[in-house]
Amino acid sequence: MLLREVDHVGIAVEDLEAAIEEYRRAFGIEPAHRERVEHQGVDEVLFGVGTSFIQLLGSLGPDTPVGRFLARRGEGIHHIAYRVDDVEAALAALRDAGVRLIDERGRPGSRGTTVAFVHPSAMHGVLVEVVQEGR
């Protein structure tokens, strides 16, 4: 499997509006995209950095993955996403390598992408996502 790029680094924050303002002020960057992903329970904002994005994640409630992460660990880096050509081929390669998956098939992500998550226990405590542009 070829990891093309770091697609994004997802950062869980308590107050999304305050975080956007602080990233804008600290780095002089503007959000490139904003989207509510209801089935993941998040509001997300993307800032472009070269070929990658910084993704700020605000939770839609305490009983969501990001809400539980914030309660357990506080604000911080939530996951790293790698861009791949084909999510299904990536999942097949990971499965062949004996890597434990969260998603056995790709599912819709933001920006019209297809995504899947690898289990953090397989990746030294790191939640890893693979992202394919388009569906």
Place this chain on the structure above:
Amino acid sequence: MLLREVDHVGIAVEDLEAAIEEYRRAFGIEPAHRERVEHQGVDEVLFGVGTSFIQLLGSLGPDTPVGRFLARRGEGIHHIAYRVDDVEAALAALRDAGVRLIDERGRPGSRGTTVAFVHPSAMHGVLVEVVQEGR
């Protein structure tokens, strides 16, 4: 200040050799660089992913930044590093924006780079590094 790229994502691991082997097997990638950075108390290994690197960090002992991170939080993403043209200019811009810094001046990083760290309290719990290629 211009963030050029995600330079690398640093991941703290307990057993560096085992982690290298697992990244190799899961993603079919080979280490591009390996270096001991004594003054930071780490052994680091870089895998190239497009224009960025995945950086695996093994601690040289419990009383090092990565050793303390592992004791406190366990394995996981330790920091995110952004590539900039000029570390001193980046630090000046961050200082002007009122951002709390760990390093007031650039210092030597691995691969002949110049680096500086921003305080996580200024970045929603995220340890941020800026990296300039060359010295």
